[in-house]
Structure formats: structure tokens, C-alpha cells
Amino acid sequence: MTTSRTALEGEGPSPSPACPPPVPAEAVLPSPPAPVHRRPWVRRLGKLALDLALAALAWHLAVGLGPEGGDRFVDLGAFLALAVGIDLAFGLTAQHYRLLELSDARAILLAGAALAVLSAGWCALWKGAQDLPGLDDHAIAGGLCGLLWLVTRILFRSLASARHPHTAQVPERALIVGAGRAGLRLCQDVEEHPRLGLHVVGFVDDDPEKQGVRIQGVPVLGPTDRLDELVRAWKADLVIFGMAGGVPRPRLKELQGRAQALGVQVRMAPGIRERIGEAPWRPEYRAVPVERLLHRAPVTLEGAGLGASLEGRAVLITGAGGSIGAEMARRVAACRPARLLLLGRGENSLWEIEGDLARGFPGLPVEVVLCDVRDPVRVGQAFQAWRPEVVLHAAAHKHVPYLERYPEEAVRNNIFGTRNVARAALAAGTRAFVNVSTDKAVNPVSALGASKRIGELLVLGAARRAPEGSRFVSVRFGNVLGSRGSVIPRFEDQIARGGPLTVTDPAMFRYFMTIPEAVQLALQAGLLGAAGRVYTLDMGEPVSILDLARDLARMSGLTAGVDIEVAFTGARPGEKLVEELFTEAGAHRVGLHPKIFETPAEDVDPAALEAGLLALEAALELPEGARQRRVAELFHQLVPSYRPSPVGLGRFLDGRG
Numbered sequence: 001m002t003t004s005r006t007a008l009e010g011e012g013p014s015p016s017p018a019c020p021p022p023v024p025a026e027a028v029l030p031s032p033p034a035p036v037h038r039r040p041w042v043r044r045l046g047k048l049a050l051d052l053a054l055a056a057l058a059w060h061l062a063v064g065l066g067p068e069g070g071d072r073f074v075d076l077g078a079f080l081a082l083a084v085g086i087d088l089a090f091g092l093t094a095q096h097y098r099l100l101e102l103s104d105a106r107a108i109l110l111a112g113a114a115l116a117v118l119s120a121g122w123c124a125l126w127k128g129a130q131d132l133p134g135l136d137d138h139a140i141a142g143g144l145c146g147l148l149w150l151v152t153r154i155l156f157r158s159l160a161s162a163r164h165p166h167t168a169q170v171p172e173r174a175l176i177v178g179a180g181r182a183g184l185r186l187c188q189d190v191e192e193h194p195r196l197g198l199h200v201v202g203f204v205d206d207d208p209e210k211q212g213v214r215i216q217g218v219p220v221l222g223p224t225d226r227l228d229e230l231v232r233a234w235k236a237d238l239v240i241f242g243m244a245g246g247v248p249r250p251r252l253k254e255l256q257g258r259a260q261a262l263g264v265q266v267r268m269a270p271g272i273r274e275r276i277g278e279a280p281w282r283p284e285y286r287a288v289p290v291e292r293l294l295h296r297a298p299v300t301l302e303g304a305g306l307g308a309s310l311e312g313r314a315v316l317i318t319g320a321g322g323s324i325g326a327e328m329a330r331r332v333a334a335c336r337p338a339r340l341l342l343l344g345r346g347e348n349s350l351w352e353i354e355g356d357l358a359r360g361f362p363g364l365p366v367e368v369v370l371c372d373v374r375d376p377v378r379v380g381q382a383f384q385a386w387r388p389e390v391v392l393h394a395a396a397h398k399h400v401p402y403l404e405r406y407p408e409e410a411v412r413n414n415i416f417g418t419r420n421v422a423r424a425a426l427a428a429g430t431r432a433f434v435n436v437s438t439d440k441a442v443n444p445v446s447a448l449g450a451s452k453r454i455g456e457l458l459v460l461g462a463a464r465r466a467p468e469g470s471r472f473v474s475v476r477f478g479n480v481l482g483s484r485g486s487v488i489p490r491f492e493d494q495i496a497r498g499g500p501l502t503v504t505d506p507a508m509f510r511y512f513m514t515i516p517e518a519v520q521l522a523l524q525a526g527l528l529g530a531a532g533r534v535y536t537l538d539m540g541e542p543v544s545i546l547d548l549a550r551d552l553a554r555m556s557g558l559t560a561g562v563d564i565e566v567a568f569t570g571a572r573p574g575e576k577l578v579e580e581l582f583t584e585a586g587a588h589r590v591g592l593h594p595k596i597f598e599t600p601a602e603d604v605d606p607a608a609l610e611a612g613l614l615a616l617e618a619a620l621e622l623p624e625g626a627r628q629r630r631v632a633e634l635f636h637q638l639v640p641s642y643r644p645s646p647v648g649l650g651r652f653l654d655g656r657g
Contacts (some may be wrong), residue, residue, distance in 0.1 A: 024459075045091040045093075051087050052084060052151060053078065059145075063141070075123070077139070086111050090111040092111060104153070108146060108149050109146055111149070115142035116146075119137040119138035119142045120139045138562075166610045172197055173235055173236050173238070175203075175231060175234065175236045176203050176226060176242045177203075177204045177239060179205035179210050182242045183242035187200050187242075201221075203218060203221065217230075221234065227239075231259065237433070238263055239265070241268050256463010290398060309390075310337050313337045314387060316343055316388035317392045317394060318343045319393075320350060320394070322346075324515065325342075325344070326352075330356070331516075332523075340357070340366045340367075341369055342369065342394065342402060343395075367386065369386070373418075373421055376420040380420075380427065383452035386422075389429075390647075392522060393434065393436060394522075394635075395421075396410065396417070396455075399448075400447075401573055402644065403446065403447040407447040407649055408619075408631065415616075420614070422435075423462075425472075426465060431471070432472075434475060434525070434526030435475070437455060437456050438452050440576075445575075445648075446575070449574075451635075460602075463531045471529065473529055473535060474533075475535045475536070476536045476537075476599075477537075478510065479512050481513070492556075501566045502567050502569050502574065504568070505548055506569065508545040508577055511540075512539060533598050535597065536597045549566060572647075608638075612634055628649060632653055
């Protein structure tokens with residue numbers, strides 16, 4: 001499989017002088033300028049014009065209420081001039097109507113009072129103290145003007161809060177633990193950012209004086225001792241701890257554990273240290289569920305026979321330290337295998353998943369097999385020692401630009417690594433073998449896609465040599481949301497840093513699936529499907545990477561192109577604008593599940609495949625330039641639909657490498 005990082009501008013190590021020169025990076029293009037009506041000076045002029053109109057209305061109301069009435073153009077002109085000066089002096093046009101606070105309201109009322117005093121003072125100086133009715137008109141007009149300014153802003157704020165224009169989904173119900181200043185500010189932030197999709201149903205606080213009262217219209221529901229009861233009674237989806245300090249850490253940990261035990265999300269609001277820094281703080285109270293970014297309903301594949309296929313069996317997972325391999329391990333562990341074998345070469349990641357399984361499934365026999373799939377002797381030793389009945393082969397290099405620069409690593413890891421594991425599985429009597437492939441294997445343009453397609457052919461050959469009743473299959477993944485190196489963590493990091501969000505091309509589309517969908521597809525198709533097949537999940541319509549960036553920004557309370565910049569960096573070597581799921585031969589649905597497709601098996605000449613592999617082995621020994629050119633030629637020989645990227649491996653074919 002491959003990660004959706006291929007749609008992003010990546011940062012990699014500088015190549016050594018012996019490596020082929022990298023393709024020059026495209027200049028980062030700024031996102032289109034904000035619309036005219038969103039530019040600050042236009043908005044401030046509009047606010048000033050509105051305040052001026054309200055001042056004129058206040059004048060006419062005051063004159064109509066006063067004893068003399070009548071038209072006083074000089075008085076009106078002077079009053080409006082003073083209103084403009086007061087408005088600018090108090091910075092009223094710089095106020096954000098939707099984020100109006102008490103300090104803003106106080107400034108507006110002071111501005112109205114100042115306008116009343118100065119306007120009456122001007123009248124006294126201009127006409128003399130004998131014009132008492134005129135003094136009254138000016139004073140009343142100033143007071144009315146301040147009230148109109150304030151009421152107008154309150155109306156704007158109320159309408160913006162009621163509309164929630166960016167939240168189409170039903171808001172999640174949130175409880176805030178702590179009704180002090182930190183909790184109050186947290187509640188205000190949630191109210192001011194409807195894109196977060198949250199609705200605060202109440203506070204939980206131990207202060208006896210706050211019980212039963214409302215704070216900014218939100219009730220204090222009870223003390224923390226009743227947290228479990230309140231979560232259930234108010235059907236809370238999320239508990240946010242907004243206590244500024246003073247709560248003992250053990251007590252805080254206890255409360256968080258109680259909330260998590262109820263199956264609700266738990267978040268900590270950022271403290272003062274997180275709010276202070278060079279970049280402006282933005283509220284981020286919850287992780288965005290990746291399922292909301294799919295633009296389709298998640299697919300549930302697990303069938304009744306899946307657990308029975310794994311229970312009591314020895315299961316080996318290659319690449320077990322990766323995000324896909326680790327999730328496979330968790331799913332398999334839940335099916336109570338006789339033994340779970342975690343094979344990989346990354347000792348730190350293996351240590352992490354081993355610890356997760358020990359905590360989540362105590363008593364399950366788990367063995368870590370430190371091994372590189374590129375070493376055929378070591379792989380054979382591991383399989384002979386443990387004799388796994390089920391093998392899930394997830395180990396692979398996956399990043400497109402790196403493999404365009406170093407195609408020999410795709411050959412060693414994705415091709416010969418797969419051959420080593422498949423051979424060892426056959427020798428050990430493995431009954432079910434699932435090879436994790438990628439949609440990039442369909443009409444490939446990259447070294448990744450070509451190497452994974454050859455891996456599929458190797459598994460097909462193994463299926464033909466396997467004993468009757470064995471299942472050797474491949475499953476093709478789309479881009480897996482949330483996996484290590486994928487687009488979601490990259491966008492989240494860019495949002496946290498204040499941008500820009502980097503997208504390679506506005507026309508870049510990808511098929512997406514979640515980690516649970518990917519694992520379910522591998523298990524269901526591999527363990528319950530027919531031998532020698534390639535299976536693919538129905539992932540709906542491809543998703544625009546640009547729309548994905550905008551959606552994630554919106555769910556984080558931001559507007560892409562307004563609150564955070566979007567930069568287009570240009571497509572990178574080996575990338576298609578739109579991936580494909582099937583070849584021209586098409587695919588058909590199978591009885592495993594309505595959302596699983598099977599691609600037609602292709603006839604492969606075993607002798608030709610073996611000759612091609614021997615030629616690839618020899619090509620790895622060639623010098624720089626000649627090595628890449630020969631690998632590209634052999635990719636095309638083994639996979640006729642391969643069309644190398646002209647700015648990637650293809651540049652070696654026309655002498656530009």
C-alpha cells in the first residue's frame with residue numbers, strides 16, 4: 001500500500017553526489033488572494049459607513065423626540081463629524097462583531113457617552129448656553145448613537161452564533177470540567193468557533209456556590225463526584241477538562257479514567273503555556289475522526305467466519321511495527337490466535353506494539369521476530385522455527401518520490417522481500433498468505449507501483465504452487481488515512497504551525513480508506529476468499545486532496561485561504577493526478593461482501609518472470625545511471641502497462657538521468 005503523503009510536498013535528505021540529481025522543486029505558489037469584501041480595509045470602511053448611518057438615525061430620532069424638532073443641517077453635519085472622530089478614536093471599526101466581548105461593549109458605551117458630551121459641548125460653544133433644547137438634542141443623540149452601535153453589534157453576534165454556517169453535522173455534546181476562568185474561556189472559544197462542531201451542555205464543578213447557577217447561559221450541572229452520572233444523563237460525547245490548575249494530578253487522572261471508561265472522548269484544554277508563543281493560538285480541543293473526511297460511509301467488512309479462521313492458529317505479520325501492521329496485530333489478537341508473531345526490522349516500533357498487545361491482551365502469546373524480509377536465510381529460519389499457519393505480509397517501502405530516486409530499494413524490499421516471504425511460507429506449510437498491495441499497481445507510472453505489481457505476480461505464482469486448500473492472495477489498498485506518513489498527520493502539523501497547507505496540485509485526487517477498513521479488507525479477503533486472486537475495496541469516488549485540506553482546516557475551526565494559507569507545490573516524480581482501481585479488464589463483485597471487488601487473474605509465464613527477476617538482481621550491481629535505466633526497462637518488460645514518470649525514473653530512459 002502507499003500513504004497519501006504522495007500528494008504533499010515532502011522534505012527528504014539531500015542526495016549524495018553519487019546519487020542522481022533531484023528534480024528541482026517547484027516554487028511554492030501562494031493561494032489566491034482573499035475576496036475584496038474580506039480585505040481588512042474594505043471591512044473597516046463598511047463598518048464605519050454603518051456606524052455613520054446609525055449616527056444619522058440617532059440624530060433624527062433625538063430631534064424628533066426633542067421639543068423643537070426641525071431640520072438642522074449644520075448641527076447634523078457637526079454631529080456626524082464628531083461621531084466619525086469618536087468611532088475612530090475608540091477603535092470601533094477594528095472590533096470583530098461575531099466575537100464581541102464585555103470589554104468591547106464597555107468601549108462602545110464610553111464612545112456614546114463621549115459623543116453626547118462633546119456634541120453638547122460643541123452646541124454650547126456654537127450657539128451659547130441659551131439654546132438649552134439644542135443641548136438636549138445633542139446629548140440624547142449621542143446616547144442613542146452609542147446604544148444603536150451596541151445593539152447592532154449584539155445582533156450580528158447573535159445571528160452568527162445561531163446560523164453556524166460551517167457546521168453541517170450534528171454538533172457533539174460536550175461537558176466542561178471546571179467552571180472557573182479557564183472553563184469559561186473554553187466555553188467562549190467553543191461558542192465562537194462553530195466549525196469545531198461542539199455544543200457545551202454544561203459545566204461540572206466542585207464549588208458549592210456555583211451549583212445550580214448558569215454561567216453565560218450554560219448550567220453548572222453538579223460536582224465531579226457525579227461525572228459518570230452526568231455524562232450518561234446528558235448524553236455527552238466529549239469531556240473537556242478546562243481546569244486552570246490547583247487540581248492534584250492523581251485526581252485529574254482519576255477523572256479522565258472515569259470518563260474514558262464510559263466510552264466518551266476526553267480532551268485537555270490548552271493551558272497558558274500553550275497559549276503564549278510567536279504564533280497566534282487557535283482552539284484545538286479534539287482530534288478529527290478520519291471517517292468524517294472520507295466523503296462516504298465507512299465500510300464494515302468483518303464476517304462471522306473471520307474469528308474462526310484465526311482462532312487457535314499461529315499468525316505472523318511482517319512489517320508489524322508500521323501503522324497498518326500494528327493495527328492488523330490488534331485485530332488478530334482480538335480473535336484469540338494460538339500465537340502472534342510480529343516480524344520486522346524496526347526494533348522501537350516492534351517494542352511499542354508488543355507493549356500495546358501486552359496491555360490489551362494479557363496472556364496472549366506474542367513473539368517479536370527481529371528480521372529483515374530482504375534476507376532470505378533469516379526469513380527462512382524464522383518461518384521454520386515458528387511454522388505460521390497465517391501470514392499477513394505488510395512490509396514494504398511505500399513513499400513514491402523516494403523510490404523514484406532509489407528504485408533499487410523498491411526492487412530489494414518490495415519484490416525480493418515478497419519473494420523471500422512467499423517462498424518461506426510455502427516451505428513452512430502456511431495455509432493463508434495475504435500480500436498487501438496498492439492501487440498504484442494499476443497501470444503504474446512509479447517504481448512503487450511497478451514493484452508492487454511484480455509482487456502480486458509473485459504471490460500469484462506461489463498460489464499455483466501451494467497445496468490444495470491454501471490461499472495466497474493480494475489485496476490492494478488505496479491511500480490509508482491516518483497511517484504513518486499519511487496526509488492527515490502532515491496537515492495537522494501544518495495547521496498547528498499556522499500553515500501553509502501544502503498540496504501538490506489542485507487537480508490531485510486519491511482513493512482513501514481508513515486503517516480499520518484496510519485491515520478488514522486484508523483479513524476478510526485473504527482468509528475467506530479464493531486462492532490466486534487480487535481483491536480491492538469499493539472506496540467510492542476519489543477525493544480531492546485540496547478538498548481534504550479544506551475540510552481538515554474547517555474541522556479545526558479555520559477557513560482555508562482566509563485563516564490559513566494553501567500553497568500548491570507541483571506534482572512530484574511518479575505521481576498521477578488520479579489513481580485507478582482496475583485495469584481495462586475491469587473487475588467484478590464477489591460473494592465475500594458487496595463492497596469487495598475481485599480483479600481477473602492474469603496469465604504469467606513463470607519462466608519469463610524468473611528470467612526478469614534474475615535480470616533485476618544483475619541490474620542492482622550496475623553503476624549509477626545505468627542501474628536506474630536497466631531497472632526501468634525491466635519494469636516495463638515484466639509489467640507491460642508500466643509507463644515511467646518522465647520526471648522520475650523515466651528520465652533515465654531518454655538520457656536525462
